[in-house]
Amino acid sequence: MAVLPSLATVADLATLLGRTFTPQQELQAQALLDQASSVVRAYVRQDITRxxxxxxxxxxxxxxxxxxxxxxxxxxxxxxxxxxxxxxxxxxxxxxxxxxxxxxxxxxxxxxxxxxxxxxxxxxxxxxxYDPVPGDIQAIVLQAANRVIVNPSGIRSETVGGESVTYLIPAVGEYLGVLLSRTEQRVLDRYRRTAGTVNLRSR
Known part of the structure; x- marks a missing residue:
């Protein structure tokens, strides 16, 4: 099965952050975009790209x-x-x-x-x-990847003096990296396939 392309590019993410990535950061950004794209595709049960x-x-x-x-x-x-x-x-x-x-x-x-x-x-x-990828899907992929880059530990709040740290814990349990918020899921629901179709094989 062919590997599906990311639903957003490293250049898109760099523009969103207003920064230039080093080669190592580009590799990290691409990995996060790949993960976010996989999460979105799994949720909507669609390949999305043409x-x-x-x-x-x-x-x-x-x-x-x-x-x-x-x-x-x-x-x-x-x-x-x-x-x-x-x-x-x-x-x-x-x-x-x-x-x-x-x-x-x-x-x-x-x-x-x-x-x-x-x-x-x-x-x-x-x-x-779709060609191109719809803007709302692309925005969600960028947001999901950006959350990890900006806040890799998933920290929601931190008190330095009192040594109090609060972690971002999704509804599914522990912090797992690239995830979709409930608001993002609601946006993606319009693309989601709900009816089952038996797929015997593909090539």
């Missing part, structure tokens, strides 16, 4: 009154920019159309093999994601 993927799914029966077709596949990566090819049970098909993230297949004999024994497998090559 890419072309080939995935294989199990076709499910469509509601004939809602979809007016034989079968449907919901593509998990969004937004769907373009669908290049569709193979049903290994045979290329042009008998389909797109409705948002749904791939609708016009006709399929469900009472004949292989559908009689199990639903057919649908292999889809499609382009998805």
């Amino acid at each position: 890419a072309t993927t080939t995935d294989t799914f199990t076709m499910r029966r469509a509601d004939p009154y809602l979809h007016r077709c034989a079968g449907v596949v919901t593509l998990p990566q969004r937004p769907v920019v373009d669908i290049a090819t569709v193979l049903v049970a290994g045979v290329e098909s042009s008998d389909w159309w797109q409705d948002g993230s749904d791939l609708l297949l016009k006709a399929w004999p469900w009472n004949e093999p292989p559908a009689a024994h199990r639903p057919p497998q649908v292999t889809v090559t499609y382009t998805h994601g």
